[in-house]
Amino acid sequence: MSERLRIGERMHERSVSSGSGEGALRVDIDGRSYDVEVCSSGGGRHCVLIDGKLATLFTARSPEGTWVWWKGHSRLVADAEREARRAGPRSAAGTSAGVSPATPAVVTAIMVKTGDNVAEGQTLVVVTAMKMETCLVAQLAGRVRAINTVVGAKVRPGEILVEIDRCDIVPS
């Protein structure tokens, strides 16, 4: 069975079958096969031979997915199908937009109010994370439909702070 997994912005297809020899696995990733032989695995530490090359991988789980460490490289692997199911239906693209922080942050200022007309690129909310201030800007011109946050609120990526309806004709 093939699975869809996401690392950052990239989607990957992976399937696993048993390989030749005891404990050997054949892992297909994006159309390329790897022979994986597990030497020891447990407690988040995995010692494996990948195409005959020894590698030690560390893994740990978080609410966002599984983190994997290999020789200084860390990657967060997320189950793409599960994410798609969770996200649910989206409003039609292009007619509305919401701004959301890129990292967990604290809201320091809200620059607009409900009903305001905003231009593309206009700052809607200022957030701060670890003392760095970031301006969240309107992705499209339109009218502010809703403000879902307050100054001082702790906010997370995915949380829609301001919702905007597209409207090209800005009334005077």
Next chain:
Amino acid sequence: MFTRVLIANRGEIAVRITRALREMGIASVAVYSEADRGARHVATADEAVLIGEADASASYLNVDRIIAAAHRTRADAIHPGYGFLAENPSFARRVADEGMVFIGPPPEAMLKLGNKTTARRLMRDSGVPVTPGMDATEIDMEKLAAHADRLGYPVVIKAAMGGGGKGMRVVADPGDLRDAAGRAASEAHAAFCDASIYLEKYLDRPRHVELQILADSYGNVVHLFERDCSIQRRHQKIIEETPSPALDEDLRRRMGAAAVAVARAAGYVNAGTVEFLLTESGEFYFLEVNARLQVEHPITEMVTGIDLVRCQLEIAAGEKLAFNQEDLTSRGHAIECRIYAEDPTRGFMPSPGRVALALSPDGPGVRYDSGIWTGSDVPVHYDPILSKLIVLAEDRERARVRMIRALQDCVVLGVRTPIEFLIAVLGSQPFIAGQTHTRFIEQHLSEWCPDEEAERFALIGHMLDRRDQGTGLPGAHSAAPGGDPHSPWQSLGDWDIVHAR
């Protein structure tokens, strides 16, 4: 000597200071905010006092609460670490007024140096070269713009009370000045409770070279050689090394003498750092004094064999420096890498969260100063520094490859870190050649992207993890995105510690 010292800080530096106190037989008192209940610095101290809410103004920047905690625990001295109240002269004065010792310079010296514009005037009067720029802060935008025109773009906006790159903005286009000044002032106010800003001419690609100094209360001042902190992102250092590849003995002697002159001019006592910008043609300009212990102090400790935190405590307790300039030597080459919670693939944006796994690197010549453990929370409220990795070797090249090896062993999962990026910097040809400057990263690594092979290894690791966990559908617990402490996924984190190490 003191019997009990309160550490008015958090994270790796609080842990570092606790270690020195323990070795000296002095009891340590940690303070913490509500966001730091489970923090490593709290667990490693002898006593810990909750001082307030997560917001720094209610806790780590709250003078009254820190003083009350010190009295309550009968501390006889306060170590401020770096950041927060470390360079706040009114805090230093208050500590003294309350009958305790502030472990740092006298407030008078801090006042002279803490305000960058005052410091610039003092240095020029003492014959130390300073970069072209303003000698006073300015709030009027028109006047600021006029100053910028006189200096010529690019200019750099700096917070008068600033440090760590906060409240600092480089402006190349006059049209961007107003906006940048507003952001800088706001950031400066948030970080230092003071929004004053001024302008300096922005030097193109200088090196950042700083001298460590130690001064006792008897007029003895020495320098402990230089640190080259040229590799920066967002005006914040990420790799530091000593000796600097750019200094020869003559330049080292002249910069050392300038640093000692700066300390004397300011009436400086305790540990401090004199920062200079060094141009390609070998001219150096006074930048600022960091009137405190520096983040990168360990590399100096590695090459000189001197414990700077212990020296700070001894000086504050009224002891004389146990050595003079001639006694000091620098041996070998040391490098430090700062491990921040940040994402190098997205402009080094902060990456708060929970540390899902942390394993310390070890082996010959490796030192790891860490403020985290597996399961530690990295709160959104504070500086994103997690830990510092420091190596010592016989020479620069051996230190470089040792650092790469140690970074490969330095496991941090759950939050983004620049470890992979740091390995790329250390492996780059200009770094190997020692051609470092403050715009190194934008010049040489703007095209950097993460290794693709690592993605395939990660997908194999993900599969192995799932096989191990049996049921294994990662993400099945996503109903608690905020990190429910009672969720079995949090206890899985603890379970990992036991087995992985």
